[in-house]
Amino acid sequence: MHFLIHFINALFNPVTYFSASVIGFGAMIHYREKWTEPQFALRILIGVLAVLGLSMFNDHFREISTKPDNVPIFLMVFSVGFFTWLSFRQAVVNDRRLAQGQPPVEKETSDKKVYVWPDLVYVEFIATIVAGVVLMVWSLALHAPLEQAATPAWTPNPSKAPWYFLGLQEMLVYYDPWLAGVVFPSLIIVGLMAIPYIDKNPKGAGYYTFNERKLAIVPFLFGFLILWVTLIFLGTFLRGPGWNFFGPFEDWDPHKVVVLNNINLSEYFWVKFLGMGLPPNPLLRELPGFSLLAFYFIGLPPLLTKKSNFLMGLLERLGVARYAVLMFLALSMAALPIKMVLRWAFNLKYIVSIPEVFFNI
Amino acid sequence: MFEGLKKKVEEMRANRPSPEAVKQAISEGQIWKSIFRHGYPDTPRNRIMAVLSNVFLHLHPVKARHSGVKMSYTWCMGGLSFFLFLNLTVTGVLLMFYYRPTAEYAYYDIVALREAVPLGIMRELHRWGAHAMVIAVWLHMFRVFMTGSYKPPREFNWVIGVVLLVLTLLLSFTGYLLPWDQLAMWAITVGTNMARATPFLGFEGPGASMLQVGGVKLVTGGSDIHFALLGGHFVSEATLLRFYVLHCVFIPLTAATLMAVHFWRVRKDGGISGPL
Numbered sequence: 001m002h003f004l005i006h007f008i009n010a011l012f013n014p015v016t017y018f019s020a021s022v023i024g025f026g027a028m029i030h031y032r033e034k035w036t037e038p039q040f041a042l043r044i045l046i047g048v049l050a051v052l053g054l055s056m057f058n059d060h061f062r063e064i065s066t067k068p069d070n071v072p073i074f075l076m077v078f079s080v081g082f083f084t085w086l087s088f089r090q091a092v093v094n095d096r097r098l099a100q101g102q103p104p105v106e107k108e109t110s111d112k113k114v115y116v117w118p119d120l121v122y123v124e125f126i127a128t129i130v131a132g133v134v135l136m137v138w139s140l141a142l143h144a145p146l147e148q149a150a151t152p153a154w155t156p157n158p159s160k161a162p163w164y165f166l167g168l169q170e171m172l173v174y175y176d177p178w179l180a181g182v183v184f185p186s187l188i189i190v191g192l193m194a195i196p197y198i199d200k201n202p203k204g205a206g207y208y209t210f211n212e213r214k215l216a217i218v219p220f221l222f223g224f225l226i227l228w229v230t231l232i233f234l235g236t237f238l239r240g241p242g243w244n245f246f247g248p249f250e251d252w253d254p255h256k257v258v259v260l261n262n263i264n265l266s267e268y269f270w271v272k273f274l275g276m277g278l279p280p281n282p283l284l285r286e287l288p289g290f291s292l293l294a295f296y297f298i299g300l301p302p303l304l305t306k307k308s309n310f311l312m313g314l315l316e317r318l319g320v321a322r323y324a325v326l327m328f329l330a331l332s333m334a335a336l337p338i339k340m341v342l343r344w345a346f347n348l349k350y351i352v353s354i355p356e357v358f359f360n361i
Numbered sequence: 362m363f364e365g366l367k368k369k370v371e372e373m374r375a376n377r378p379s380p381e382a383v384k385q386a387i388s389e390g391q392i393w394k395s396i397f398r399h400g401y402p403d404t405p406r407n408r409i410m411a412v413l414s415n416v417f418l419h420l421h422p423v424k425a426r427h428s429g430v431k432m433s434y435t436w437c438m439g440g441l442s443f444f445l446f447l448n449l450t451v452t453g454v455l456l457m458f459y460y461r462p463t464a465e466y467a468y469y470d471i472v473a474l475r476e477a478v479p480l481g482i483m484r485e486l487h488r489w490g491a492h493a494m495v496i497a498v499w500l501h502m503f504r505v506f507m508t509g510s511y512k513p514p515r516e517f518n519w520v521i522g523v524v525l526l527v528l529t530l531l532l533s534f535t536g537y538l539l540p541w542d543q544l545a546m547w548a549i550t551v552g553t554n555m556a557r558a559t560p561f562l563g564f565e566g567p568g569a570s571m572l573q574v575g576g577v578k579l580v581t582g583g584s585d586i587h588f589a590l591l592g593g594h595f596v597s598e599a600t601l602l603r604f605y606v607l608h609c610v611f612i613p614l615t616a617a618t619l620m621a622v623h624f625w626r627v628r629k630d631g632g633i634s635g636p637l
Binding site: 069071076080084087104106107108110113114115116118123127128132138139143144148160162164169176178180182183195197201205208209216 | 405434444488492500502504512515519523526542545547551558569571634637
């Protein structure tokens, strides 16, 4: 038993966690015909509940996961899981019909109009009552927690942001606050707002489908499920004191020491590669980083577009302006996983580092 | 001496009106008819009137696509987000009766809510409802995305929806500070520290040191956006008051206004989406 617990703890680290969630995402997209079958989905649910139930025998896991403030995270994870299943189930059913030349299921009843009273009002009425009762029971069962009175004299460790921002806090491991806390959140908001203006695909409006909207659904779900939801889960359950990573059954030891030996790109280039000292001029020193970034955001899109027939077709469909915005947003989103991989593989700290003016990337 | 009265009662008992007659007398009386301008909504006319003559129900159209009122399609998440917002408004107002946003009282008012009210669940309803609303808003956006409901002519309503999502998170974030316990203070400290690194506007942000006139820095720790947000160099009583006002007045009013626009646009853009 101890061996199993140690094995699972050793198995968990940011690299395996993130890689497994990306692989899981790929499998979810690829095998959607299989897992959307209700029988199969039920087995997955039972499996997840069994693992969760067994995990509760571990004192540390039970302590963390039964904190009243972490209950919403389970609610979020299970409801996101259920509704991902529900939407994919309906999409798969519709895609089968569309492949046979039939209209989507929604089409069968969409031309029929029903009176809002009673057909919609009663749905709302029942939903309101159910939600009200659930909220009441939840409130009677669990007291809203209250810790000790606020004092600036004592900093709790770990200090965590509210749960819905933990994905952003996780980003702080890889990027400085001006990017992880300001620029990327702004880009998330702008990017979400831009979706209807970039997505020119007229198909798939008003019904569930996957095949007709792959290009829209895959990046959106990657952002929502992988870069947002799983990072919140990681931040809640696997980040402990000092924002160090802990296995699910590992006690949060505040004295855990993690060797941080991260190196800037400038040092890689000037010291390790060219064998000379760092140039005193910061702009010259960071020239490799700036060049790399310029290539990533300016050089790479035309290069990729020229090489790929698929991207060329996309450019023709969207027009230059939409395509450029899409490319910029996609590359910005990819910047997080890319920096993660660079950190894990090369201990890369900053691509560009000018700490004098807080300009670190 | 009660003979006369007894006789009168017997008489009344014999002639008492049937329940139907009472019902009719009420539903055709002046008071009832001044409130409800239609009969029981079991005929097409009365069903239309039920929606049209009620200020709350008239958010709806009279008729809707059959495919659009199914729970498997909408998941009811937009409606539940609104319901939770109403729940939070009501419980929030009740909490405001007992809560003073000062460093001296805030924490102990919350303690009093816990200790002095048997079976009191206002704070619980507010806290768990707030978490639930964040989740409901995410799921609503998820549903709207998966059904492609942001596509023309509904593009702009999606944009308003994104603003409402941000406001929901800000409402939750500002409310996080109000219990004034360790969790509150340090979660807000972690969150607001980001503002110090805002490019140009935060004193630890890139570019801020470039903004100077005659060698005098314009953006310092005492004049940057972090200071403006907190009302000081760190989370303090001034922050508590700021977040309280934002949480109870400014953001709810903004959100309510945008919700009105959001609902109105749903109607104007053709109702709940459906296949062409």
